[in-house]
Amino acid sequence: MEFEILGNKDTRSGFGEGLAELGLTNPDVVALCADLTGSLKMDAFQKENPDRFFQAGIAEANMIGLAAGMTIGGKIPYTGTFANFSTGRVYDQIRQSVAYSQKNVKICASHAGLTLGEDGATHQILEDIGMMRMLPNMTVIVPADFNQTKQATIAIAEHNGPVYLRFGRPVMPIFVKPDAKFVIGKADVLAEGTDVTIIACGHLVWKSIEALAILKEKGISAELINMHTIKPLDVQAILKSAGKTGCVVTAEEHMMNGGLGEAVSQVLSRELPCPQEYVAVNDSFGESGTPMELMTKYGIDTQDVVNAAMKAFARKG
Amino acid sequence: MENSALEKVASQVRRDIVRMVSAVNSGHPGGSLGCADFLSFLYFEQMNFNAESFDMDGIGEDLFFLSNGHISPVWYSVLARAGYFPVAELGTFRKLSSRLQGHPSTDKKLPGIRMASGSLGQGLSVAAGAAQVKKLTGDKGIVYTLHGDGELQEGQIWEAAMYAAANKVDNLIATIDYNGRQIDGDVEDVMSLGNLAQKWLAFGWEVLEMDGHQFEDIRAKMTAAKALCGKGKPVVIIMKTEMGQGVDYMMGSHKWHGVAPNAEQLTVALAQLEESLGDY
Numbered sequence: 001m002e003f004e005i006l007g008n009k010d011t012r013s014g015f016g017e018g019l020a021e022l023g024l025t026n027p028d029v030v031a032l033c034a035d036l037t038g039s040l041k042m043d044a045f046q047k048e049n050p051d052r053f054f055q056a057g058i059a060e061a062n063m064i065g066l067a068a069g070m071t072i073g074g075k076i077p078y079t080g081t082f083a084n085f086s087t088g089r090v091y092d093q094i095r096q097s098v099a100y101s102q103k104n105v106k107i108c109a110s111h112a113g114l115t116l117g118e119d120g121a122t123h124q125i126l127e128d129i130g131m132m133r134m135l136p137n138m139t140v141i142v143p144a145d146f147n148q149t150k151q152a153t154i155a156i157a158e159h160n161g162p163v164y165l166r167f168g169r170p171v172m173p174i175f176v177k178p179d180a181k182f183v184i185g186k187a188d189v190l191a192e193g194t195d196v197t198i199i200a201c202g203h204l205v206w207k208s209i210e211a212l213a214i215l216k217e218k219g220i221s222a223e224l225i226n227m228h229t230i231k232p233l234d235v236q237a238i239l240k241s242a243g244k245t246g247c248v249v250t251a252e253e254h255m256m257n258g259g260l261g262e263a264v265s266q267v268l269s270r271e272l273p274c275p276q277e278y279v280a281v282n283d284s285f286g287e288s289g290t291p292m293e294l295m296t297k298y299g300i301d302t303q304d305v306v307n308a309a310m311k312a313f314a315r316k317g
Numbered sequence: 318m319e320n321s322a323l324e325k326v327a328s329q330v331r332r333d334i335v336r337m338v339s340a341v342n343s344g345h346p347g348g349s350l351g352c353a354d355f356l357s358f359l360y361f362e363q364m365n366f367n368a369e370s371f372d373m374d375g376i377g378e379d380l381f382f383l384s385n386g387h388i389s390p391v392w393y394s395v396l397a398r399a400g401y402f403p404v405a406e407l408g409t410f411r412k413l414s415s416r417l418q419g420h421p422s423t424d425k426k427l428p429g430i431r432m433a434s435g436s437l438g439q440g441l442s443v444a445a446g447a448a449q450v451k452k453l454t455g456d457k458g459i460v461y462t463l464h465g466d467g468e469l470q471e472g473q474i475w476e477a478a479m480y481a482a483a484n485k486v487d488n489l490i491a492t493i494d495y496n497g498r499q500i501d502g503d504v505e506d507v508m509s510l511g512n513l514a515q516k517w518l519a520f521g522w523e524v525l526e527m528d529g530h531q532f533e534d535i536r537a538k539m540t541a542a543k544a545l546c547g548k549g550k551p552v553v554i555i556m557k558t559e560m561g562q563g564v565d566y567m568m569g570s571h572k573w574h575g576v577a578p579n580a581e582q583l584t585v586a587l588a589q590l591e592e593s594l595g596d597y
Contacts, residue, residue: 051453054484062476065442066449069382071452072431074374092436094472096441101423101433150385 001255002163003190003209006174008144011202012110017077018153023049026076026157032067033080036061040080040110051216062189067105069096070256076157077105081213083112083166084125089090091131099135106156107132108165113253114141114281114298115203124294126288130258133231139163139184139277140231142252143268144205148176148242151182159184168253168258170291172206186236189241196309197241197248201227201260204251204279204300211305222309229259238267242274247312251279252304253295263271275315277308320532325593326398327357327438331563333394333407335586338577340412344419347573349391351496351529351558355586356391358535359461362400363543370402371428371516379458380447382432384440385465385494386420387575392429393417397597401429404597429468439469440464441491445481445551449472459546462491467499470508477521481551482521489551490542491522495528496560498571513555529558564589 022029031045032054045052054070056063059311060081060245067077077196079086086109087094098105109128116124139161143149149167150277156163176188190205191212200208205226215222223241227234248268250261268274281298295301324376330353338344338346338530360366372378390410402416409415416427420435440462448460468474481489493513501507510516517524521567523545527538542552560574561567564586567578578586 025419028482054449056480057483059476059480061439061473062442062445062480064437065473065477066446066480068432069446069448070450071374072374072443072447073456075450075453079444093439096436097435097439103432233430265571273597 002113003175004075006178007239008171008173010171011143011146012151012169012171013041014143015108015153015165016044016112018150020044020048022154022157023052023119026047028074028076029078030054030070030075031080032056032063034058034063034085035110040108042080058118059067062088064090064093064294065097066180068103068178069102069141071103071105078282079105079106080108081112083109084123085130086130088125095262099137102137103162103294104160106163107166110167111169112166113168113310114294115168115253117169117291119286120288121234121285126255126281126286128166129254129260133263137162139229139230140267141184141229142166143203143216143228143261144202144226145172145176147176147178147180148182151180152228153176155182155184158209165172166202170203170254175206175209183230185232185234187237188224188228189237190226193221193243193245194311195221197223197225197245197262197304198251198309199225199248199264200228200251201230202253204253207302208251211309214243214306218310220309220313227260230263233263236266238264239272242268247275247316249279249305249312251300251307252301254280256282259287272275275312277312278302279308290304323357323361324534326361327353328431328591330357330391330394330398332587332590332592334390335564335578335583336408337390337410337581339580340408341578343411343547344390345575346390346577346578347498347567347571348385348388348494348496350564351562351568352388352391352494353563354532355492355535355556356395357531358532358539360395362536365458365460368429370436371401372482375431375458376456379461381461382440382444383421383434383463383521385437385463385468386434389419395518396429398594402427407597410595418510428549437465438473440476441474444489444491445486446504447493448486449484451488459543460489464491464493466493466495466497466504468511469510471491478520478522483500484552485549487549488533488546490546490554491551492554492556494558495555496558498560498574500571500574502571517553519551523550525552527554527555527556529556530562530580550566571587
């Protein structure tokens with residue numbers, strides 16, 4: 001296996017580093033936070049650029065509106081809070097003042113999904129990708145590791161339009177090269193294979209890397225695609241790979257409804273019907289527990305990717 | 318501008334409003350008529366802007382955000398009369414493919430509009446953000462907003478009110494259309510705002526009260542509001558208005574909040590409003 005573990009870090013720290021770098025390189029970038037500066041790792045930006053950092057307090061709806069207003073005059077606002085408070089709590093504000101109004105706001109969401117852990121279901125949003133990808137004009141990005149989150153944070157400043165950037169809390173292996181170029185909408189093929197295509201995003205990319213080795217022992221050659229951009233979806237990458245392998249597994253830390261799997265199935269059902277299996281949370285809220293315990297209990301762990309790949313492979317007949 | 322000239326503008330704007338909503342049998346004439354004097358003053362005397370070449374960023378200009386987007390007819394009329402787009406386009410209001418959507422939007426690129434509104438309570442946050450960028454960049458422009466009184470029932474308004482005072486956003490002048498009416502009836506009955514001036518004072522704002530139908534008073538209070546800018550506090554103007562002002566049968570009730578006059582009613586309304594600048 002050619003995957004070298006370059007270190008272990010949380011993706012939110014990748015966001016923090018990327019934002020700090022933007023603070024030095026792009027004078028138009030401003031940042032807003034709703035009382036979670038430390039959790040979002042926005043301290044470095046705040047320290048270096050106090051005049052371009054806006055503390056919104058525990059008032060997320062106002063924060064989204066402020067950010068939309070700050071685009072008028074040419075600023076590029078990055079908002080930071082937990083994924084739950086970045087989406088569900090402020091959906092209407094994003095819909096009207098950001099997406100419909102085509103404002104250049106970057107909604108940066110940490111602690112997404114089950115891996116927020118012990119705080120439990122109130123904070124573990126599993127519907128946010130669905131909500132955000134339904135919005136016209138919205139770009140949806142779920143980077144895979146620390147390095148990619150940093151690269152994506154920097155890259156979206158160059159994209160003129162609303163972006164939802166989703167990342168998380170747990171410390172996970174780093175495998176994306178520090179000098180890799182992040183291209184919005186261009187998937188990364190991490191491993192080539194012939195029997196099954198695994199399309200993953202976020203923390204499930206690492207879980208899928210782990211699954212590759214197990215599948216290899218079972219004699220199954222899996223292709224792995226890091227689909228870091230959910231919208232716009234890299235349709236060509238999906239069709240090219242599924243055309244070769246003939247079956248697909250999608251893997252994500254999100255509800256099955258509305259997530260990456262559904263986006264991929266829209267492509268396959270129209271362009272290339274073939275067996276697809278879903279590694280995702282099945283219509284359920286989460287609960288308290290460690291991140292890894294929760295991934296196992298809710299069926300989004302390495303073994304679940306393996307099982308789904310075996311099943312998809314078997315369904316090819 | 319002379320008061321008589323402002324009155325001519327406002328009269329024509331009122332004609333535009335009732336003709337626009339009647340033509341498509343939909344829209345919100347009541348609040349639109351009530352704010353015709355204020356918006357005429359804002360665009361024909363108060364604000365500094367460039368209507369000929371609209372720029373989204375509005376650098377160096379004063380900005381206006383309509384937070385209660387349902388009174389779009391009055392804004393569209395004033396924008397057209399102020400030179401943002403041809404007045405003939407008012408005839409497309411609410412029609413398929415028009416730039417004049419039922420509620421204001423930016424996606425059809427109508428000059429003069431910088432933010433969609435309609436879902437209530439969002440405009441004050443947007444305005445505070447735009448105002449902070451002006452301060453950050455040394456832009457001397459002032460940011461104005463208009464809100465319905467019923468709209469103040471939305472919680473986000475008070476988030477923004479707290480934020481703007483705490484952060485000394487003192488280049489922001491918000492105006493409340495205090496007509497006392499909302500869809501279901503009188504604001505007092507639906508959900509009382511209590512002592513509105515005291516609420517804003519308690520949130521740390523400068524508070525002015527104004528008669529929204531007397532140009533002398535509008536001029537005095539808007540001048541005072543502008544003079545209060547740069548002194549550490551945002552400014553709110555509680556503007557007393559009459560919903561439906563200028564059309565006798567629309568005044569004195571909430572009934573014409575979102576109902577358009579039919580052809581016969583339109584004739585009655587137009588007979589009360591001077592065609593001062595020529596109909597579109």
